[in-house]
Amino acid sequence: MNFKELSVEELLNWVKEKGLEKYRAEQLLYWLYKKPAKTFSEMSNLPAALRKELEENFSLFSLKEVETIKSADQTEKKLFITEDGEFVESVIIPDKDRLTLCISTQIGCRMGCRFCLTGYQGFKRNLRTCEILDQILLVKLQGYPITNIVIMGMGEPLDNFENTTKALKLMFDERALGLSYRKVTLSTIGIIPELEELLKTFPKLALSLSLNAPDGEKRAEIMPMEKRYPIKEILAILRKYQKNRRKMFTMEYVLLKGFNDSEDDARKLTGLLKGLRCKINLIPFNPWPGSPFERPEEERVLRFQEILIEKGYSTFIRKSKGKDILAACGQLRWKKQLNPEGSAN
Numbered sequence: 001m002n003f004k005e006l007s008v009e010e011l012l013n014w015v016k017e018k019g020l021e022k023y024r025a026e027q028l029l030y031w032l033y034k035k036p037a038k039t040f041s042e043m044s045n046l047p048a049a050l051r052k053e054l055e056e057n058f059s060l061f062s063l064k065e066v067e068t069i070k071s072a073d074q075t076e077k078k079l080f081i082t083e084d085g086e087f088v089e090s091v092i093i094p095d096k097d098r099l100t101l102c103i104s105t106q107i108g109c110r111m112g113c114r115f116c117l118t119g120y121q122g123f124k125r126n127l128r129t130c131e132i133l134d135q136i137l138l139v140k141l142q143g144y145p146i147t148n149i150v151i152m153g154m155g156e157p158l159d160n161f162e163n164t165t166k167a168l169k170l171m172f173d174e175r176a177l178g179l180s181y182r183k184v185t186l187s188t189i190g191i192i193p194e195l196e197e198l199l200k201t202f203p204k205l206a207l208s209l210s211l212n213a214p215d216g217e218k219r220a221e222i223m224p225m226e227k228r229y230p231i232k233e234i235l236a237i238l239r240k241y242q243k244n245r246r247k248m249f250t251m252e253y254v255l256l257k258g259f260n261d262s263e264d265d266a267r268k269l270t271g272l273l274k275g276l277r278c279k280i281n282l283i284p285f286n287p288w289p290g291s292p293f294e295r296p297e298e299e300r301v302l303r304f305q306e307i308l309i310e311k312g313y314s315t316f317i318r319k320s321k322g323k324d325i326l327a328a329c330g331q332l333r334w335k336k337q338l339n340p341e342g343s344a345n
């Protein structure tokens with residue numbers, strides 16, 4: 001068992017069932033999330049017998065770091081290995097006064113987006129709650145002053161709803177990680193029932209929608225899940241929930257050369273988003289070996305942005321980070337586990 005599989009209430013119950021005082025749970029939570037401790041033996045204010053018992057029966061970390069590679073632009077990619085030998089990626093992205101950690105929620109992904117290497121690799125399994133949280137805790141343990149968390153790495157977080165929401169609760173709970181809602185962003189392609197549930201449970205959570213097309217027809221060509229969860233219905237849900245929120249939603253739009261990057265696409269996009277308070281992040285495609293798309297020219301990206309700004313949308317172009325270290329989602333795992341010989345196609 002790993003304690004980070006338990007909600008705070010479940011951990012309090014565990015302590016109670018053991019016949020221990022309530023303050024032992026608070027001590028345990030401190031060592032698990034606030035400090036965090038590297039080993040149970042470091043948990044100095046717990047009785048020696050309890051520490052011994054914990055050491056013998058529980059694992060403290062569910063992941064082990066196997067590799068860190070640093071890009072010339074200071075982006076760092078961490079590759080972790082799970083207890084069953086699977087690889088999980090996290091990325092640390094510095095930007096001015098921010099240090100953002102991008103974490104994964106699944107090993108692979110079953111959504112099959114055609115522009116995404118993780119989607120191309122297929123699905124292996126969901127990450128456990130402790131594996132989602134350990135990406136944050138292992139980085140914290142190494143002293144990185146992380147300011148923001150984005151749940152945007154490998155996998156679709158709403159396809160691993162139970163473990164992701166359990167991890168979110170532990171991220172926001174003051175007794176556990178105690179992160180601010182302003183500092184955590186979840187990115188999804190919009191799985192409708194879970195999306196509504198998420199917005200109800202975490203009304204203050206920053207949410208990014210992976211949109212990527214100006215209409216449903218085009219979106220279905222690159223995102224198979226569009227057929228099941230149409231973009232119009234997803235946006236209707238966001239319009240409904242925006243009334244209760246101060247924070248705007250973010251639309252992510254990967255620009256694919258010759259597919260969704262024309263002036264006409266930009267205009268259509270503003271039509272699709274009508275009535276939704278949102279900002280737009282444009283992400284010029286970062287090609288991977290064998291990818292079916294190319295990156296658009298800068299001029300075209302700037303023109304796309306200009307049209308959206310003219311229509312009143314705050315629109316940003318995401319800079320490509322860590323190009324020299326395979327920083328895009330799924331690339332390092334692909335190199336290490338699925339394609340160790342390095343044959344590109």
Ligand code: SF4
Pocket residue numbers: 109110111112113116117118119120153154155156189210329
């Ligand atoms: S873009 Fe996200 S949802 Fe789509 S295949 Fe990649 S990881 Fe999965």
